[in-house]
Amino acid sequence: MSETNQLQKVAPILKHYGIKPHFVESFQKVKRIYSDKGVFALKKISPKQGTDFIKHIQYLYQKGFNRIIPIYPTLDGRYAIMNGKSLYYLMPWLPNEIKEDRHEIHQQMFRELARLHTLSVREVTINKEEKSEHYENTIREWETENEFLEGFLEQCEGKWYMSPFELLFCLYYHDMSQALRFSTNKFKEWYETTKDDEKARVVLAHGKLSTEHFLYDDRGYGYFTNFENSKQGSPMHDLLPFLSRTLNTYPKSNEECVDWIYTYFKYFPLKDDELNLLLSYFAYPHGLISIIEEYYKTPNRHERKYVQKLQREYWHLKNTEYIVMRIDEIERQKRLEKEAQAQAQSQSDT
Structure with missing residues (x-):
C-alpha cells in the first residue's frame, strides 16, 4: 500500500483522537504513526477480541498493575475504534532500545x-x-x-x-x-x-x-x-x-x-x-x-x-x-x- 493510501486509511481513525498523521510505517498488524502530536502505535484486532481485551486491561489498571503499554482513549472516551470489519486501538510507540543482555x-x-x-x-x-x-x-x-x-x-x-x-x-x-x-x-x-x-x-x-x-x-x-x-x-x-x-x-x-x-x-x-x-x-x-x-x-x-x-x-x-x-x-x-x-x-x- 502506498504512503498516500495508508494515510487516507488511518486518518479517519486518528481523527477520533484529535491526531493528524504525517507519515505511516506498517509492521504486520501494527502501524507506526508519525503525527503532529508525536509517534504512536496503531494496532488492528478482530472485534471478537475487543470486549475482553479492554475489560482485562482496565481490570489490571484497577489492581495497580502499570507495566502495560497504555491504551489511549478517544476524545469521547472509547478505547477502540471500529473501522470496516476491524477494531483499532492506539498506544505510544516505545523505542525498545534494549541495553540489557x-x-x-x-x-x-x-x-x-x-x-x-x-x-x-x-x-x-x-x-x-x-x-x-x-x-x-x-x-x-x-x-x-x-x-x-x-x-x-x-x-x-x-x-x-x-x-x-x-x-x-x-x-x-x-x-x-x-x-x-x-x-x-x-x-x-x-x-x-x-x-x-x-x-x-x-x-x-x-x-x-x-x-x-x-x-x-x-x-x-x-x-x-x-x-x-x-x-x-x-x-x-x-x-x-x-x-x-x-x-x-x-x-x-x-x-x-x-x-x-x-x-x-x-x-x-x-x-x-x-x-x-x-x-x-x-x-x-x-x-x-x-x-x-x-x-x-x-x-x-x-x-x-x-x-x-x-x-x-x-x-x-x-x-x-x-x-x-x-x-x-x-x-x-x-x-x-x-x-x-x-x-x-x-x-x-x-
Missing part, C-alpha cells in the same frame, strides 16, 4: 509476569465431578498413547530391517517411556492431593507471553503489550507455551531457563499441587507421540522428513527433561531442608 530481559519479564499474576490472583469454585472426569479422561488418553508406543515398538523390533525412523524411535523409546511415567505419576499426585478441594487459584494470564511482547521505554522500563489473548486461568497458560517454544532448539543444559522460572517463583510461588500439575503437563512428550502417530498413519511417507521431525522433537524432550529434573531436584532439596529444620527444632524443644 538476553538473560536480564527474560528475568525482568518473568518478574513482571509474577507481579501480574500476584495482583490478579483469585480463588474460584471448581466442580469436583468435572475435575474427576478430566482426570479420568486424561489418564485414559495417556494410557492409550502408551499402549500405542509399546505396540509400535514391538512391531519395529519384529522386523528384519527397520526403516531409519523406526530405528531412531527404538533408540528414543526408553526416554519417552520415562517421560510418560513421570508425567503420569505427577498427574496422579496432583489429583490425589486436590480431589476434595472446592477452590482453585486463577490469574489473568497474558495469553501470548514473549519477549517480542515485552517492550522497553526510553528509561529502560519494560511493559507488556498484546493482551488480546488474555484470559482468566491457571498460571500454566503463560508458563508452558513460553517454555515449550524456548526449548525448541538443539540439545543443551539450559540453566538460564531454570533461573527464569525461579525468578517467577520468587515473586509468585506455586503451591505443591500447582507445581505437580505444571511438571506433569510440561514433561509429557506430546510432540514426539504426535509425530510417531502421524508416521504410522501416513502411507508413502517421506522418510527423511519424518526422521528430521522425530529428531527435533527428541531434542525438545531432552531439553524439557533437563528443566523438569532440575526443578524436581531443587524442590526435593527444599523439602529435605525443611524436614531437617523441623527435626532440629523438635529436638531443641525437648
Whole structure:
C-alpha cells in the first residue's frame, strides 16, 4: 500500500483522537504513526477480541498493575475504534532500545509476569465431578498413547530391517517411556492431593507471553503489550507455551531457563499441587507421540522428513527433561531442608 493510501486509511481513525498523521510505517498488524502530536502505535484486532481485551486491561489498571503499554482513549472516551470489519486501538510507540543482555530481559519479564499474576490472583469454585472426569479422561488418553508406543515398538523390533525412523524411535523409546511415567505419576499426585478441594487459584494470564511482547521505554522500563489473548486461568497458560517454544532448539543444559522460572517463583510461588500439575503437563512428550502417530498413519511417507521431525522433537524432550529434573531436584532439596529444620527444632524443644 502506498504512503498516500495508508494515510487516507488511518486518518479517519486518528481523527477520533484529535491526531493528524504525517507519515505511516506498517509492521504486520501494527502501524507506526508519525503525527503532529508525536509517534504512536496503531494496532488492528478482530472485534471478537475487543470486549475482553479492554475489560482485562482496565481490570489490571484497577489492581495497580502499570507495566502495560497504555491504551489511549478517544476524545469521547472509547478505547477502540471500529473501522470496516476491524477494531483499532492506539498506544505510544516505545523505542525498545534494549541495553540489557538476553538473560536480564527474560528475568525482568518473568518478574513482571509474577507481579501480574500476584495482583490478579483469585480463588474460584471448581466442580469436583468435572475435575474427576478430566482426570479420568486424561489418564485414559495417556494410557492409550502408551499402549500405542509399546505396540509400535514391538512391531519395529519384529522386523528384519527397520526403516531409519523406526530405528531412531527404538533408540528414543526408553526416554519417552520415562517421560510418560513421570508425567503420569505427577498427574496422579496432583489429583490425589486436590480431589476434595472446592477452590482453585486463577490469574489473568497474558495469553501470548514473549519477549517480542515485552517492550522497553526510553528509561529502560519494560511493559507488556498484546493482551488480546488474555484470559482468566491457571498460571500454566503463560508458563508452558513460553517454555515449550524456548526449548525448541538443539540439545543443551539450559540453566538460564531454570533461573527464569525461579525468578517467577520468587515473586509468585506455586503451591505443591500447582507445581505437580505444571511438571506433569510440561514433561509429557506430546510432540514426539504426535509425530510417531502421524508416521504410522501416513502411507508413502517421506522418510527423511519424518526422521528430521522425530529428531527435533527428541531434542525438545531432552531439553524439557533437563528443566523438569532440575526443578524436581531443587524442590526435593527444599523439602529435605525443611524436614531437617523441623527435626532440629523438635529436638531443641525437648
